[in-house]
Amino acid sequence: MFKRILIANRGEIALRIIRSAREMGMQSVAVYSEFDNYALHTRMADIAVPLGGQLPSESYLSIEKILQAANDTGAEAIHPGYGFLAENAEFARRVIEAGLAWIGPPPESIIAMGDKIESRRIMSAAKVPVVPGLTDPVDDFDAAIKAAEGIGYPIAIKASAGGGGKGIRIVQKPEDMEAAFRAASGEAVSAFGDGRLYLERYLDRPRHIEIQILFDGQGNGVHLYERECSVQRRHQKLLEECPSIVIDEELRAQMGEVALRAGRAVGYVGAGTVEFLYSHGEFFFLEMNTRLQVEHPVTEMVTGIDLVREQLRIAAGESLGYEQAEIPRNGWSIEVRINAEDPSTGFLPSTGKIGNLRLPGGPWVRVDSGMFRGMEVGLNYDPMLAKLVVWAPTRDMAVARMIRALQELHVGGVRTGAPAALAVLKHPDFLSGDFDTGLLATMEFGVTDEAEERLAAVAAVIHRRQLAKRSALAASAGAREGWVKRSRNSVSNFSSAPIFEGSEG
């Protein structure tokens, strides 16, 4: 097993990896950009290496700098986390060529699954069901209108190099094709530098259900059941569950088997996720994510399997050591992504400094977060502040526990998506299980209870009066204030960022 690994990432996923590594007796090397001097991952790792630079291309995307850091610190393996270089086959290849272990799938698997058109071809050949549509990119909107006749409306226009919901447009009728095509192409070029688009059928009331798979280097593979990820907006997930309320034993076994077939078709090794669209009892391959997913904790809570630990074991050459039938599936888990965004303004990003912070606790509540009091939330990185995860014996109990945990969470200084998650958890369609990927789009946020608004109004007015009193006192305290500030500055080099983040902010 490795003695020291380097984590080519930041934020909560870097912490997540540091934690498993430490539990396994491994040291972690963090790397960080100029913005992340005080980030939690740089403080929790055993060794922190500054990469310098402010742009991702100068730091978390710089293959040269990261390989140099691994060499300088004697790291034996590199974990890419998710995002940044996680699905960059060139990076994987360079890591392996440098004589280091790559904690991820073989570069060939990444390439095969990375191109949506290519992966559809491979999946069709492996008898993995795919959504009706074209595997070839279309040249322009005229060609798209012609092709759409054969596929049937509604049509989804997708970016060949896509991911994360960018560059996707839904078209209901031929007249709308031109505008949608242009917008999707523009977004694809700006997001991926590749404007190629392809078309497929948009499924009726689809659910996004994905299967977690694990392969060791000896060819053994298991699936760790499904995750329900249908609560999303603009293809960005907000809330995930394990298991899914619509999947029964038979379908679960069937989807698991198909997911393993998909993995085998590309020679997969490590942890990966096969995403399916589920519609009226049928399921179709959507894409495969050749990395650890954001929502992996719900699978961990239900199976009791530490996925990062398994990734590290597999990368070190160990075999799985268990069979499909030995994998537990116990109870229900829900995850909510706490993003810096404002649901009442259509989820526009929210920026600011985290003033106060109170994290939820109590039984079966897990918080994976790189957030700390005093953290600046800007637009430089992903807006996800935290992942709140709960476990309970049943779905109803998990829902109640998540509502309770969300009510305990206070993040001051920025808006978060928590009120939207609360609204979902109380929505009758979510509770009954009769929902699809369109659920969030149909909901209105920012509507609050009048009695609660009155209390908020009172708090705001008293706060205002307190501020006024303080500024009235300020004149006589002015000289003293200046002296206090100077003295604080003289020691601030040592403690400008807090070392411990307690659960009470």
Add this chain to the structure above:
Amino acid sequence: MKYFVKVNGREHEVVIDEHSDELRVEVDGQVLDISYQEVDSLGQVAMNADGMAHAVSLDGDANSCHVVMAGYSYEIELEDERERAAHAAERESSGGGVVKSVMPGVVLELLVEVGDEVAERGPLLILEAMKMQNEIDSPSASRVTAVHVSKGEAVSAGQPLVTLEPLESAD
């Protein structure tokens, strides 16, 4: 002292009288027995209203703030009677409104020019932030009287984008 407090778009009236350290609080005509204690200087407050405890998290200034209670978020604008009178006069004289950017971003496309008429929720421009393209819409049926930004320009939160003048309703 009377305050007009807009909470998530809905207005409430709060009357507060202070006698030594006793607070007399009335909200929308209803008397509330309130105690309010700051837990720290960071905006955490322990509030008790008619015997029920509330953990409140609060940030902002005298005229606008943001409150979190039990997972819900309350966007608040407040004015006292004097400010209300002053603001009313201001609104009277200027008319229309300025659409401001609620987030930092880049103007990807301008969809209107001065003189254009836009419907309620009609698109004004496309603002790109966090690699997502966000359509900024007109809050009401209006005529564009000024465009303050140009295509490709980087804007910060709160920066004026477009000035609108309300259209007379058709009937």
